[in-house]
Structure formats: structure tokens, C-alpha cells
Amino acid sequence: MDHVDLNPSPIVGALVTVGDEILSGHIANSNAHHIATELFVHGFRLTRMVTVGDQETAISRALLDLIGETHFLICTGGLGPTEDDRTASAAATALERPLTRNAAYEQILRTYLAQREMPWSPPLEHMILLPEGAEKLGNVAAAGFFVEHWNTPCYFLPGVPAEVRMFMEQYVLPDLDRRFPERPLYRKRILRVQGLTESHIQERLQSLAPAELGVELGYLPQTAENWVTLFTAAETEDVADQRLQRAEEEVRWRLGADAISGRDGETLESVVGQLLRERSWKLAVAESCTGGMLAARITAVAGASDYLTCGFVTYSNDAKVALLGVSQQDLATHGAVSHEVARAMAEGARLRVDAQVALAVTGIAGPSGGTPTKPVGTVFVACATASRTIVLQHRFSGDRHHVQEESAQAALVLLWKELLG
Amino acid sequence: MDHVDLNPSPIVGALVTVGDEILSGHIANSNAHHIATELFVHGFRLTRMVTVGDQETAISRALLDLIGETHFLICTGGLGPTEDDRTASAAATALERPLTRNAAYEQILRTYLAQREMPWSPPLEHMILLPEGAEKLGNVAAAGFFVEHWNTPCYFLPGVPAEVRMFMEQYVLPDLDRRFPERPLYRKRILRVQGLTESHIQERLQSLAPAELGVELGYLPQTAENWVTLFTAAETEDVADQRLQRAEEEVRWRLGADAISGRDGETLESVVGQLLRERSWKLAVAESCTGGMLAARITAVAGASDYLTCGFVTYSNDAKVALLGVSQQDLATHGAVSHEVARAMAEGARLRVDAQVALAVTGIAGPSGGTPTKPVGTVFVACATASRTIVLQHRFSGDRHHVQEESAQAALVLLWKELLG
Structure with a gap:
């Protein structure tokens, strides 16, 4: 043992x-x-x-x-x-x-x-x-x-x-x-978990015996994802790798196949970029409440020009109509923050620039702009491909910056799951 | 004294x-x-x-x-x-x-x-x-x-x-x-300085006698701007305010009228937003190497929808042509990272969405993509209004993220000076 x-x-x-x-x-x-x-x-x-x-x-x-x-x-x-x-x-x-x-x-x-x-x-x-x-x-x-x-x-x-x-x-x-040439070799591995709360993660990992796997286990909630951390000290790289590998497999098995988006420095945006590159797909992005943050995360990855064709920051309704072809009627009937407009933004962005996939976000980041039926934090994210458009509604809490961060993350998670297929 | x-x-x-x-x-x-x-x-x-x-x-x-x-x-x-x-x-x-x-x-x-x-x-x-x-x-x-x-x-x-x-x-x-009801009142003021290096600032402030003004003076280089900090401890709010006010005036006088963009939480983006709002001007943004970061900074300010009409993240040449009307010939002759393309991006963005002013950035954020004549860090920023377009060339150092941050800052500084002008 x-x-x-x-x-x-x-x-x-x-x-x-x-x-x-x-x-x-x-x-x-x-x-x-x-x-x-x-x-x-x-x-x-x-x-x-x-x-x-x-x-x-x-x-x-x-x-x-x-x-x-x-x-x-x-x-x-x-x-x-x-x-x-x-x-x-x-x-x-x-x-x-x-x-x-x-x-x-x-x-x-x-x-x-x-x-x-x-x-x-x-x-x-x-x-x-x-x-x-x-x-x-x-x-x-x-x-x-x-x-x-x-x-x-x-x-x-x-x-x-x-x-x-x-x-x-x-x-x-x-x-x-x-x-100090003689010293232990420390290795840690961060597993980036999407879509599970910290308490869900803990519950599912209760049966894991980290000491028997030769690792220490930690939990670290991040802004919009949770991290499970594995740590080991060993005398050789091989032993450390083996322990972390086995522990990672156990964690993956317990959390589910599509719970872990990446490890260590593999951000959601780098993983999504890799999936797009493998398919030779081009991505278009249309943002309202995230105001460029989603495109900025995607382009923070070196080489993003291989797959990001363009981004639209359509903050005003006029821009949504003129640049993305969102209909005045949808805006009037459902409002800029709606299932329908999110869908139209994604589909419009995709067609305008001839991309295989497009991502859209529209929501109320606050601090003002909320209504009783659509309070601050209400956000719609949409992902459009040739075969279908998926729209999800979220309700985030926290300040403007936090709602923007959660929204960008939700859009990337949606794209990631769509690319995983 | x-x-x-x-x-x-x-x-x-x-x-x-x-x-x-x-x-x-x-x-x-x-x-x-x-x-x-x-x-x-x-x-x-x-x-x-x-x-x-x-x-x-x-x-x-x-x-x-x-x-x-x-x-x-x-x-x-x-x-x-x-x-x-x-x-x-x-x-x-x-x-x-x-x-x-x-x-x-x-x-x-x-x-x-x-x-x-x-x-x-x-x-x-x-x-x-x-x-x-x-x-x-x-x-x-x-x-x-x-x-x-x-x-x-x-x-x-x-x-x-x-x-x-x-x-x-x-x-x-x-x-x-x-x-502890009895305690001094601490107040500090941050003056955000644009366009001067730390040693320039120190040189110009050498003749200032902070102790005589009742303040302590500090310098703090930030990512793309420098901060001069004023600190005082006083018994009343009034005394503290007077000291900081007088010291601020002395600093402003020595650094020059257009050196300080704001104080404390007044970011360059909030100051620019306020200037746009005062003029009832609309802003359009066209970004290549900053990939959305510039729009994201502008929309980090609550109420940015009052003046930001839209942003274009035109990462590919195709997008620059299709969305902004950049000419194929300029791209072929001068390259996407050039004085001419920066100008065309700003002018194109402004006209496409009927904004009074537009900002554009194109550059090589790295880590790859540099050439001997245009090394990584070469960045052009442009600001177009109805009366003129100004284009500036910069050469930044550091990693991809740092070049992107410096580029977004340079674009905002250009817009700020244009709006002050």
C-alpha cells in the first residue's frame, strides 16, 4: 500500500x-x-x-x-x-x-x-x-x-x-x-470540474481512499468551476506520475465521463480550441452582456486565430439587428435578454461569417436593468451548429463582474459539451 | 507647517x-x-x-x-x-x-x-x-x-x-x-498617470516636499500605467481632504495637465466612458490582437451600453474585409499589422455602425507571428472621428497576455487624449 x-x-x-x-x-x-x-x-x-x-x-x-x-x-x-x-x-x-x-x-x-x-x-x-x-x-x-x-x-x-x-x-x-540536490519531487495535478457543486463532488468522492493511492486530495472552488487537486511526493517522476494517473482515473470514474474539462493549465478555452482545431471548425462569437470577455478568453490562447473567425460585441439592439440579423420583432416581443434573441444571435453570427459553430450570450449583468421576471443575473447562452441550436437559461448571482465571468464560462461549457458530442 | x-x-x-x-x-x-x-x-x-x-x-x-x-x-x-x-x-x-x-x-x-x-x-x-x-x-x-x-x-x-x-x-x-472609536482617519489617493515612466515621474516630482504638504508620497508601477499615491492621517475628514487636494494639485502641476487620467477607482475606461457620455457620442471598437479584451474593459463599466454601440473582434483577414471593409489590397501590400490596416479598421468600424468615434487595434501579441521588421509586440492603434484618424505604432515587450494588456491600454489612452483634445 x-x-x-x-x-x-x-x-x-x-x-x-x-x-x-x-x-x-x-x-x-x-x-x-x-x-x-x-x-x-x-x-x-x-x-x-x-x-x-x-x-x-x-x-x-x-x-x-x-x-x-x-x-x-x-x-x-x-x-x-x-x-x-x-x-x-x-x-x-x-x-x-x-x-x-x-x-x-x-x-x-x-x-x-x-x-x-x-x-x-x-x-x-x-x-x-x-x-x-x-x-x-x-x-x-x-x-x-x-x-x-x-x-x-x-x-x-x-x-x-x-x-x-x-x-x-x-x-x-x-x-x-x-x-539541495537531494529533495523530494512534488507533483500536483488540478482536475477542472464543470457542472458539479463542491458538495456534489465531495459526495461522489467520499469512497475514494487517497492515502491508499499515495496522494492527498483537495477541493478548491474557483470563480466558475471547481478544482479537485491531487498532490504527491515521490522519489521519481515515474512513481509520481503513476500515482497521479491512477488517482485521476478514480476521480474521473466517480465524477462521470463529462465532468472534467481538463487538468492543470488546460483551461476550458484551450480545450475547446483544441477540439475546434481537430475538426477544422471555425467559431464565431456574439456577445451582449459579456461585452468582449468571451472573445478575450478564447483569444488569450496562443494560436486562437486558427479557429476564431470573429467576434461581435453587440451591446445595443441596433447592433444586434444590423450585424447579426436579429429581428426587430423578436427584440420587441421577447426582449434583448431572451431565449429567442440568444438563438437568433448565435444563428446570425454563424451565417454572417460562414462559421461551423457560433456561440452567443445575452443577459443582465447589472447592477441595473433587472425586472421582476428577469432579475439581474438572468443570462441566456446559445450554441448554433449546422444541425441544431441549443439555448440554455441561467440565473447567476453576485456583482456585475461575477455575472460576466459566470456567463462567459457557461457559454464555453455549452460549446465544450457540444464539441464533445 | x-x-x-x-x-x-x-x-x-x-x-x-x-x-x-x-x-x-x-x-x-x-x-x-x-x-x-x-x-x-x-x-x-x-x-x-x-x-x-x-x-x-x-x-x-x-x-x-x-x-x-x-x-x-x-x-x-x-x-x-x-x-x-x-x-x-x-x-x-x-x-x-x-x-x-x-x-x-x-x-x-x-x-x-x-x-x-x-x-x-x-x-x-x-x-x-x-x-x-x-x-x-x-x-x-x-x-x-x-x-x-x-x-x-x-x-x-x-x-x-x-x-x-x-x-x-x-x-x-x-x-x-x-x-476603538478613537483612531486616526486614514486617507489615500491614487493618481493614475499615463504616458510617463516611473523615473520621469520621480524626476518631475523631486521638488515636491510631501512632508510639508502633510502627506506621504509613493510610486507604484502598474501593468500599463503608473500610480502616484498620496497618503495622509488626520483627525478630520476636512483636514485630510485639504491635504490630499493640495498635494494632488502640486503633482498635477509638475506632471503636466494631460498626464493624470483619473484618481482612485477612476479607471481609464470609466473616465473615457464619462467623456463619451458628456458628448453623447457612440463608440465602436475593432480589435485584432486584443481579441475582445478592449471591448471587455470598456463594458466592465456599468452603463457602458450608453456609449458602446458595438465591438468587432476581427481576428481573421476575411473578417476584417467582410465586417469592416478593409481592402484586400491594403492587407496584401502592408499586411494585417500595419498603419494602413489599423486606419482602415477604425474608419470602417465607425462608418459601419454610425458611431462618432471608433478605436482599432492590430498587432502581433505572440508568441509566434513576428518577423524581423515586425517583431512580436508590434502594435498599431487607431482612433477615427469624423474629422480625422490618428494611428500610433507601439512596440511592447513581454508575453502574449502582457502585450494584449499594453495594447488595450494604448488604445484607451489614444481615445482619452482624443476626447480631451
Whole structure:
């Protein structure tokens, strides 16, 4: 009987994020999410994330609390030329190393400026003061340094997301990989479930024994779909794959053949795109309440031009008539948000551009525009092919953005089921 | 001379988030962002955010570390019916109170189930075990409790974002407000800057003396615009407003009249919408590489149907010809990504639907499709009115999604400047 096996021991790290703007809710901590994801897929675990403000004492205390607790430490933010960038001096205090001019970094910056014929400026004096013994990370102008302290590698990165990504990929991950070659292999698999509520999923998966399959099982409701997650730690790729594969089969069997639209990064739009490509079908899209969001999701997939012929954002009734051939009578009798108009939009879009299949959405996203019989959240989605048109009515709740997201998802689910046939 | 005045002293709090799925990068910690924002606008400051995994020892240690450090404590996640929900028992350990059946919570759940004719289930036994002396937060089925410990109010909330929002609004914020009526008033203002790089902005604002204006000044690069932030703490709304107003005027004067598109929640799309509405103009949109994203941004604004007449997502050349009247010759001679085709798309869209103004985007979002003369990231945006058509060429870097975002932003900036003009 396989069990989740965490031997060899996990290599664990801690993350410190510096920034008043995160504590005040000004911005979300997107760096933390990126760093956590990257570490995980490379076989490292974070055990603690701490966010503190821009005060030197708060930063140095966070560093002191965490150093020695984990195999490695990453700190982001507070490196830069301005006065409120205090991470380097906080690190100097916490690690008991004086701040000194870093000659290597100074050289990099001077070369960078010379190439651009720019002068040295006083704020750069602040930027090149690093804790004694610190090594500049990379031969780049962006701040970022490394210190090994009490045998713990400590990586200090700036807060700009693009720079964090660059430093993680080019320096932190390769360096961690070199220092800790022996570590478990973590693998997770996300199964994207359509059309079942979380409690339905849990009910159907009750009889599954994840530990016997060597995996951990999780549930994660997303905006308009539910995720079942499978996680395993193993010593080889093969063992991990086998466990995840077997667990996935068990989940698929219990949830039903058409419940899982894809796994991991296979979004509904990428799966639908693949199905269209296989059939050499062209798709047309006609949107009212989603206002372009449906087309934008479809074209977020590279290569969508292979199958998306065009999209119509027919927000006004006039546009529905002029561009899609919806009849004035249907609009007058049934209203723009109706079974009939959704059907006419899909069929009209399909014929106008000679596509094999067309998708249409019309609804009331709110916050105003609802009526007693058609409250905000009432949405019709339609899918037209040469042989038939299917129209489904939904009633979504939540704010405007949420209704738009649910509507786009419902349209894609309808297309997906139609293409599955 | 006014200075930032933090009297009365700020009321500060700490936030603990529980969840392996955040540490593994599985999901982003959106609750932290929401809670931080809400606390800030209500006059509270967070000084520390900590995220730990689902292990009882990790949770109780985080609670122990923080309790007594701040005026209040909020903890989210790890409350629920499943075995991996361990926050209640970790709190019991940290606060040295035994876990006991919470009669009030049990009663709420039993009533909830009875109304739905659902049976009591064993996992609920786990859910109603709370630290001794805990009070159930609210008369709702969702988990969430309150303990006062060492005079520190501690709020324990579940991890589901919608439930966190509800508990914050209905219980946590009103309760904090009642406990700490004397607190500074925090106000911040975001000025959204278009067309200037961060270093340009810093250079132009160098002569500003924020402390003398009673504000703190910050810079925050966003995806396609830069934010200048002004922050103040004051005792009255009037003083705060005056300081922010004066600082805003100083910033506007230094950055130039047409540099700031809006403040706070005034997005470029909402500002453009307002300008269109004032003129009673209708807008048409024609998109190629942004694939619906531009229309989706415009229609994210409630009431966009007042001015957006329609959008065309003309991904294929055929669609550009058939729907917008772009000439085959322009496509053949100059290519779909060209000055000429961008112009023809905007002019075609405007005439097809009888709009006063039309916006068009065509470009190479990548990852493939680039050529030596037109590399990935080459984008043309065009704006056509009855009197003239302006076409601008851009070269963006980054991945497909980033190029699409920059392109949509560039189109909106072009429209904004044209409407200001």
C-alpha cells in the first residue's frame, strides 16, 4: 500500500515580503504567489510567509525570527534607490554585518549608466550599500543580493514583479537546486470540474481512499468551476506520475465521463480550441452582456486565430439587428435578454461569417436593468451548429463582474459539451 | 507647517492566514488583500501578515507569536468540517482554553439543517468544537468565532473569500469600530498617470516636499500605467481632504495637465466612458490582437451600453474585409499589422455602425507571428472621428497576455487624449 512519502526530507524555506503598500491593501502580494508556485514545482516547500512594513525594525525582526528556522530564506521588496527602501540596512542589522559599499554592484551600475550616457546620481549611493559579504545577484542593474548566514542561503530580491520573476528563474532556483540536490519531487495535478457543486463532488468522492493511492486530495472552488487537486511526493517522476494517473482515473470514474474539462493549465478555452482545431471548425462569437470577455478568453490562447473567425460585441439592439440579423420583432416581443434573441444571435453570427459553430450570450449583468421576471443575473447562452441550436437559461448571482465571468464560462461549457458530442 | 500626524495613535492589527494551498502557490491569498484594504479604509493598520500551513503547531505558534503584539488579531482559514481544518484546536492550544462543544453554534447548525430537512453529520461534531469562551460570530452556518484574550480581540474567520467578506463587513469591522472609536482617519489617493515612466515621474516630482504638504508620497508601477499615491492621517475628514487636494494639485502641476487620467477607482475606461457620455457620442471598437479584451474593459463599466454601440473582434483577414471593409489590397501590400490596416479598421468600424468615434487595434501579441521588421509586440492603434484618424505604432515587450494588456491600454489612452483634445 502506497502512502504519501516525504523521504528524503523536504527542503523548506521562508518568505519575507516588505511593503507598506501590501499591508494597507494598496496592492496584492503577487510576488508571494509567484515565488510559492515556482518553489513548489521545483521541489521546495515554503513553511511561512511574513509581510511587514517599510520600517527597518520590522524588517530586521522578521529576518531574525525566521533565520535558522528553515533551509533558506527569500526576502522581497525594499531594495531600491529611495529613502523608504530599507531592506539592505535592516538585513545588515539582523545579520550583524556593517553596511558597506558593494564594489561589484557599483561597477555594474556605472557600466550600465555609461552605456546609456547617463550620470551617476546620489540615490545610487544608497542603493550600493549592502551588508558586508553580500554578493550581487546577477550582472544586472536591478537590486538583488545574496548572503549566506548561519549556513542559511538568504536571497534578497527587489519588489518589482518582473524583476522578481527574472531573479527567481535565473539565480534563486538554480542556486537552490545546486545547494539541495537531494529533495523530494512534488507533483500536483488540478482536475477542472464543470457542472458539479463542491458538495456534489465531495459526495461522489467520499469512497475514494487517497492515502491508499499515495496522494492527498483537495477541493478548491474557483470563480466558475471547481478544482479537485491531487498532490504527491515521490522519489521519481515515474512513481509520481503513476500515482497521479491512477488517482485521476478514480476521480474521473466517480465524477462521470463529462465532468472534467481538463487538468492543470488546460483551461476550458484551450480545450475547446483544441477540439475546434481537430475538426477544422471555425467559431464565431456574439456577445451582449459579456461585452468582449468571451472573445478575450478564447483569444488569450496562443494560436486562437486558427479557429476564431470573429467576434461581435453587440451591446445595443441596433447592433444586434444590423450585424447579426436579429429581428426587430423578436427584440420587441421577447426582449434583448431572451431565449429567442440568444438563438437568433448565435444563428446570425454563424451565417454572417460562414462559421461551423457560433456561440452567443445575452443577459443582465447589472447592477441595473433587472425586472421582476428577469432579475439581474438572468443570462441566456446559445450554441448554433449546422444541425441544431441549443439555448440554455441561467440565473447567476453576485456583482456585475461575477455575472460576466459566470456567463462567459457557461457559454464555453455549452460549446465544450457540444464539441464533445 | 503641516506634518503627517499620527495622533491619536494608530490602532494596529495582525493577520494570520492558514493554508497549505497558499504556501504551495496553489492559490493566491486574496483574503489578505481584501482584509488589508477594508481595515485601512476604516482607519486600522496592519503591521504584520503571516501565512502558515495547515499543521496545528504552525498555526498555534503563529498565534502565540502575535498575540499581545497588536491591538487586535484576525485569523482566516482552517475552520470547517474536514480533518485538515485545525485552526480551532490550534487556537485552543495557543490561548490555553480547552476545546468544548459550542452550544450556540450547534443550535445554529441544527436549525439550519432542520429548515432544509438535512440530517446532522459526524463532520459537524468537529466543526462545533471551539475554544472555551469563544463566541460564534453571527447567526449563520458558516464557521467564524471570536475570543477576547489578554484584552486582545481575536477574530477567527473561515477561508472562503465570500464568507470572509461577509464576516468582515457584518461583524469584524463594526466590532472593531465599537472597541476603538478613537483612531486616526486614514486617507489615500491614487493618481493614475499615463504616458510617463516611473523615473520621469520621480524626476518631475523631486521638488515636491510631501512632508510639508502633510502627506506621504509613493510610486507604484502598474501593468500599463503608473500610480502616484498620496497618503495622509488626520483627525478630520476636512483636514485630510485639504491635504490630499493640495498635494494632488502640486503633482498635477509638475506632471503636466494631460498626464493624470483619473484618481482612485477612476479607471481609464470609466473616465473615457464619462467623456463619451458628456458628448453623447457612440463608440465602436475593432480589435485584432486584443481579441475582445478592449471591448471587455470598456463594458466592465456599468452603463457602458450608453456609449458602446458595438465591438468587432476581427481576428481573421476575411473578417476584417467582410465586417469592416478593409481592402484586400491594403492587407496584401502592408499586411494585417500595419498603419494602413489599423486606419482602415477604425474608419470602417465607425462608418459601419454610425458611431462618432471608433478605436482599432492590430498587432502581433505572440508568441509566434513576428518577423524581423515586425517583431512580436508590434502594435498599431487607431482612433477615427469624423474629422480625422490618428494611428500610433507601439512596440511592447513581454508575453502574449502582457502585450494584449499594453495594447488595450494604448488604445484607451489614444481615445482619452482624443476626447480631451
